[in-house]
Amino acid sequence: METVALIDYGSGNLRSAAKALERAAAGCHASFQVLVTSDADAVRKADRVVLPGVGAFADCKRGLSEVPGMLDALEEVVHGKGRPFLGICVGMQLMAERGREYGVTEGLGWIKGEVVKLEPADPTLKIPHMGWNELDIRREHPVLAGLPERAHAYFVHSYRFAVERPEDVIASADYGGPFAAVVGRDNLVGTQFHPEKSQETGLALVANFLTWRV
Amino acid sequence: MTDVTVERIDTLKTGDLHDLCDAADDAVKAGGGFGWVAPPAREIMERYWKGVLVVPERILFVGRLDGVIAGSAQLVKPARNNEAQAHAATLTTSFVAPWARGHGLARRLTVAVEEEARASGFRVLNLDVRETQSAAITLYEDLGFRRWGTHPFYALVDGKRLAGHFYVKDLTPDTLHDTP
Numbered sequence: 575m576e577t578v579a580l581i582d583y584g585s586g587n588l589r590s591a592a593k594a595l596e597r598a599a600a601g602c603h604a605s606f607q608v609l610v611t612s613d614a615d616a617v618r619k620a621d622r623v624v625l626p627g628v629g630a631f632a633d634c635k636r637g638l639s640e641v642p643g644m645l646d647a648l649e650e651v652v653h654g655k656g657r658p659f660l661g662i663c664v665g666m667q668l669m670a671e672r673g674r675e676y677g678v679t680e681g682l683g684w685i686k687g688e689v690v691k692l693e694p695a696d697p698t699l700k701i702p703h704m705g706w707n708e709l710d711i712r713r714e715h716p717v718l719a720g721l722p723e724r725a726h727a728y729f730v731h732s733y734r735f736a737v738e739r740p741e742d743v744i745a746s747a748d749y750g751g752p753f754a755a756v757v758g759r760d761n762l763v764g765t766q767f768h769p770e771k772s773q774e775t776g777l778a779l780v781a782n783f784l785t786w787r788v
Numbered sequence: 789m790t791d792v793t794v795e796r797i798d799t800l801k802t803g804d805l806h807d808l809c810d811a812a813d814d815a816v817k818a819g820g821g822f823g824w825v826a827p828p829a830r831e832i833m834e835r836y837w838k839g840v841l842v843v844p845e846r847i848l849f850v851g852r853l854d855g856v857i858a859g860s861a862q863l864v865k866p867a868r869n870n871e872a873q874a875h876a877a878t879l880t881t882s883f884v885a886p887w888a889r890g891h892g893l894a895r896r897l898t899v900a901v902e903e904e905a906r907a908s909g910f911r912v913l914n915l916d917v918r919e920t921q922s923a924a925i926t927l928y929e930d931l932g933f934r935r936w937g938t939h940p941f942y943a944l945v946d947g948k949r950l951a952g953h954f955y956v957k958d959l960t961p962d963t964l965h966d967t968p
Contacts, residue, residue: 586810587803587806587807587809587810589803589806589807589856590807590810590856593854593855593856594854597854597855702817704814704817704818704886705818705886706887728886728887730814730817768887771885771887771888772887773790773853773854773887774790
């Protein structure tokens, strides 16, 4: 049985993410144990890691740093052991080098680029961006395998990940201009949208993540 | 396949309470017509929902999408001393989180409230809605609610006056005009 650690660091309600993982796991041939945890050791031992995140970049980074040993455990499991990692929303943004929400905050630095304010070209577009948008898949990736051509996903965010290297953008979406919707390299992947609220698209992505062989 | 359910609830488990707060929060941010203009602090939101459950005149329904609470609606009964309006209940604070729209959850919630009102012996179901809630207006009219009036200054949102429409549904149309 594989364990999937969903990191609980005080960033909002994890129930919908846990339920989506459990639901996707139930549809897979392999068996998975979904562990909602704030225990660095459990994360270190996990076969797969999911980092959610709701709210501001700085708050999330602080919350994550305050969990004893968690940053080290993440480095070890993700970079040392090369286990598949999925970041969701601010959990995805934390993979950046830095965030510019309420001052400059250092990110995990796993993907080059920074998190900046969403500034749609059309000033009538509301911030936060909230709603369903079509994914423009830039390159093939196992986590997006089998998704329909015009797959839609559910976004809630006021900031976007300005990714430095174009090859790290797996899919984009448009809200008064394109922005990174799925980023990734090697064993790392992150979604700006909420797969746990994106129904069929989200469930397919989560199922793909669970069976992703890096 | 998306699993859509609606149920009446009398107690909220911690997980459900968090889901309900998240869904309400999303609906408020999306301008969903819930009483708040901006989402309140989480403790206030939690206290609100806990409060709803202890008011005897309020009956709470929640809608779930794949098991996660994604919307709710309330049936409000008249106060016990209100004899003249003891026949009329009100549907209030109906919302569906933006991520869960398009699955018929609002319709299912409205029908559940209406069925509860009928089962409790009410003859009239009232509701009111901001003029900007066009999807809700279409739904209520489709379900047989009749608009009887418009309040020109129903809500004040970001300094802007919004009108609101008032609807009624005759739950027992044959007897509604009877005199006792």
